[in-house]
Amino acid sequence: MQSQAKSVEEYIAQVPDSQREAMIILRKTILENIPEGFSEEMSYGMIGYVVPHRIYPKGYKSDPKLPLPFLNLAAQKNYIALYHMGIYANPELLKWFTTEYPKYCKLKLDIGKGCIRFKKVDEIPYDLIGELVKKMEVNDWINQYKSLYLKS
Numbered sequence: 001m002q003s004q005a006k007s008v009e010e011y012i013a014q015v016p017d018s019q020r021e022a023m024i025i026l027r028k029t030i031l032e033n034i035p036e037g038f039s040e041e042m043s044y045g046m047i048g049y050v051v052p053h054r055i056y057p058k059g060y061k062s063d064p065k066l067p068l069p070f071l072n073l074a075a076q077k078n079y080i081a082l083y084h085m086g087i088y089a090n091p092e093l094l095k096w097f098t099t100e101y102p103k104y105c106k107l108k109l110d111i112g113k114g115c116i117r118f119k120k121v122d123e124i125p126y127d128l129i130g131e132l133v134k135k136m137e138v139n140d141w142i143n144q145y146k147s148l149y150l151k152s
Helices: 008-014 017-033 085-089 091-104 126-134 138-149
Strands: 039-043 046-051 068-075 080-084 115-118
Touching: 008 017, 008 039, 008 046, 017 046, 017 068, 017 080, 017 126, 046 138, 068 085, 068 138, 080 085, 085 091, 085 138, 091 126
Parallel strands: none
Antiparallel strands: 039 046, 046 068, 068 080, 080 115
């Protein structure tokens, strides 16, 4: 579900009451833990954390006018989604996350290719998300991205 919100604050104001507090806490967790250099903005109709053009001028491969995406946060109809490109691109990071998850949450991990779904807002492992967000610096993400997606 993509929003037409022009700002993160407007996006959060549009989130259903049942998900708003969890979205606010997730956003705060991300902002407190994301390495320096990533920028928060609306991206693909969601809250996005991107590598801005001032750091990576080439932008995203499919549309160089867009900054390089890294992380997105979205309130979907039946869950909150955290889209983490690093988990999608880095098998070691994915392994770390799937190993750590049961230590923080009793629920079965609901994950797709880079998409972590939280269906119960009272069971979101905020501390684990904070640790996950810290795991990849801007330059690590740029190098991972270039090695996987910009092969000559």
